[in-house]
Amino acid sequence: MKLLTKLTLTSTLSKIATVILFIILLPVLIDRVAFQSTNRLLKQQAKKVMTNIQTNGIDYYLQGDSTYGSYTLLREEYISLERAKHIYSPDTIQTAQRIIEGDTVMYRILNQAFEYNDQLYELEIGKTIASISQYNGPLQRIALYVLGLLTILTLLTDISFTRILLKPLQTIIQTKLINPVFPFKEIPSPIRTTTIDFKYLDNSLIELMKRIKEDFDREREFTSNASHELMTPIGILQTKMENLLLLNDLDETAMEKIMEMMKTLNRLKKIVHSLLLISRIENDQYARQDTIQPGRMIGEIIQELTHRLEDKNIRMTVVLQPLVTLRKMNHDLLFQLFYNLINNAIRYNKQDGGIHISDTLTVDGSYTVSIRDTGIGIDPSDIDTIFNRFRKKNTDGEGYGLGLSIVKSIADYHGIKLKVVSEVGTGTTVSVIFSSVA
Amino acid sequence: MKVLIIEDERGMALEMEDFLVKAGYLCDLAFTAKQARQLMEESPYDFILLDLGLPDKDGLLVLEDAKKSCPEASYIILTARGKLEDRIKGLDLGADDYLPKPFSLLELQSRMQAISRRKSGLKGNLVALGDFTVNLNTRMISYGDADIDLSKKEFDLLSYMLLNKNRPLTRMQLSEHIWGSFSDDDYDSNYIDVHIKNIRKKLTEHGTVEWLQTIRGVGYKIKL
Known part of the structure; x- marks a missing residue:
């Protein structure tokens, strides 16, 4: 996964987690806040009642009666004041049911007991729960919208900012790793960035390139x-x-x-x-600028090797597409590559054997020349090592074990892939694969 | 033919001199660029064999200077460095040929003769070979009025032996001339025998080929 994607994903997930957590906690929090502010309100009202009693006397409310009660029109709030003999619950705030005019309603209730002229009184002020929680729903909704919007906004800024932050990494990869063609003619200059980590990476790569160039x-x-x-x-x-x-x-x-x-x-x-x-x-001392027609080149090589073919009476069949051209090659090296492979196909062939050279051009533009012989074959366990230097399995005094190493070096140098399929006693097919024929 | 050998390896220079003197050339030796310049100022040369790795001056610069003081001479560059750029630059500067070291003296002489032939034009390149006549320019061999049909490789082989007449030539030397850097001695020497057999067969239909001798265990020689 790309670093940018990873960073974006991390920040998105963490934001979503925060939002979800917040939404889960929101009702609890709002309730808490609402109850606390209700409690405060109830206390203030109680204080006001007490002040009225202090200044105007208890009869300001009671007017000679033993109880006083009043509630608002929709019974959202009520107040009651009565003489009491005992105090059961002095100074409490609780949530409880009260029946007013036949309706059972949940109230937040403040109870306060006090003494006035040697008489005990109990004051009760209530506020309906419904009126306390009435804003919870809309608040939650608004919070959700705002949070959602903020999340999207911050996410967008995050992405674009991360993109800008990571840009030097792209530049480093492009200028230090992709663009330079080995061997380096010149070392690219350091990139401009304020991120110390990228500077460090860039400088390390430059150092590495310098060392490689020196070597x-x-x-x-x-x-x-x-x-x-x-x-x-x-x-x-x-x-x-x-x-x-x-x-x-x-x-x-x-x-x-x-x-x-x-x-x-x-x-x-x-x-x-x-x-x-x-x-x-x-060491890259050969230019790769030649355009080559493989059919023609292989024809020349076979001409060159006629005497060896005749000696073993080998039947050679060549089926190559005439119009294929290979660009950016070194003629001499490619000649050597095919020469060594065809020469091996003759050398390790049987008397009266055969060699078949064919090619395939695939839709994706890759081009393969296959050289199939009816020779002695290669043991499967040896296939991986046949390209090693001084490696020769069939010592009969010929060759120095360098022919295939040369083939491998030339192939690597041109970005050519080699594939060897072989069966002992039956023969070997070497495929030379050019990745793109432009 | 006067030859100037510019080569700092004395061992090499002396062997070249030995060989070329026997082949009928007059040779002067220069081991440094300075000596070479002095010799070139004193007298003209037909051939200048120039080693690029001189101790006192870059060989390509020597070539550039030499082309001015000795424009008539034919130049063959000899080098062991084998840098491709050197070869291209050398030929650009007007060298006639380029021989990477190590080279065979026979090959050197054959290149020199090829240059002489090229420079002298098409005339006078008929060489007698016993009762046969070899035309090195048209690459034909004939007996009286009858042209004899030799393959390209057979003619190469015969003309190479003719250029090196009266010298024993090993199969390896011959195969190296025919197949160049792709020759494979254990493998190709046998084909030299096959080619010689074919040449003998084709020529004896017309006349005797006693001059084409086999040296047992070594190779062949044209004795004239």
Whole structure:
């Protein structure tokens, strides 16, 4: 999941949780607030009654009677004052039922006892519960609307702000990881951001790129030097042997020995060549700018290998689509790749065997050239290691175990995938898969 | 033919000189760019074989200067660095050919002869081979009026041996010439035998080919 989505989701969920919690608690809270303010109101009213009694005397209410009672028109509030012999519940506020004119109504009731002229009185003031809770419903609804609106608003600002905050991450990925083509010609400049974490990431990546570039440049330098240091002595030996062979007074044994030496030297030369080739490919020293027609190239290779095909009497069938072109390739390297694969198909084939080269072009634009032979095959357990350097299973004195390593390096260099399917005794099919033929 | 060998590895330079002198060239040696400049100022050369890895000056700059003082000469670049850019730059600067080290002396001479042939034009490239006549430009071999049909590889092989006549050539040297860097000695030497057999068969229909000798265990030689 994307970080932006995750952050948005987290903030949405937490907001929703808060809102739900608030909505659940709201009635309780409102009730509490309503009761408290009712209590206060009742106390104030009681105080007012007491003040009236203090200033105007008890008869202000009683007017000679032993009780006084009054209620509002809709019986929302009532007041009663009466003489009392005992005080049962002095100074309480409670919720209780009262029957007024035949109706049973729930009231919040304040009871207060007091003494006036040595006589005990009890004052009771009540307020209906219904009138207390009358605003709960609308309040809850309004709260819900306001909260909902606020949640959506904050969510929108959250998303756009997170987007802005995360933008440098996008830029870092784009400029440091996606855009740079290996090997790096130049290191991209640091991005502008005030987020320390992103700065840290950006700088770390720049450091890493610098290190890779340095290693890479060193490697390139090394390949060039190694090539010189190895090839020069081989060259001197080769010319010396060639001149030796030209001496007139050589006997047959001497000549044969010189020839053996030349063969060995040649082998050394080939190994060094191959290793340097792999090293140069991995070091990006080849341009990828050629446009290639695989059909034509494979035709040339087969021409080149005719003598080997004839020697084993191998039947070669090639069914390739004529109009396919591969762009951004290195001609020589791709030639080498197909050459090595076809050469192997011949080398590890049986006498009178066959090789079938075909291609497929899929809808998604990938293009596959398959080389199928009727050779000795590869053991399933060995398939994963056939591309390793100096790995050769069928030692019959041929090859140096570098042919397929070269193939692998060239494939990797061009973003070509290789697939090997093989059965011992039946043959091997190597598929060369080009991801997109534009 | 005068050849200037500019090569800082003495061992290499001396072997090249040894070989080319035997092949009938006059050779001067220069181990540094400075020596080379002095020699070029003193006399003109037909061939300048230039190693790019000189100690005192970048080989490509040497080539640039040399082209000014010795414009008539043919240049072959020799290098062990094997950088692709060097090769392209070298040929851009007017080098006639490029040989990566290590190279075979036979290959060097064959390249030199190819350049000479190219520069001298189409005329006078008929070489007698016993009773046969080889035209190196049209790549035809004939016996009297009869043209003999050799395959491309067979002709390559024959003309290479002809260029290196009176020298024993190993199967490996021959296959390396024919198949270049793709040659595979254990594998391809046998085909040299097959090709030689075919050449012999095609030619003996017209005349004798005693000049094409087999050197047991080694290879072949054209003895003229």
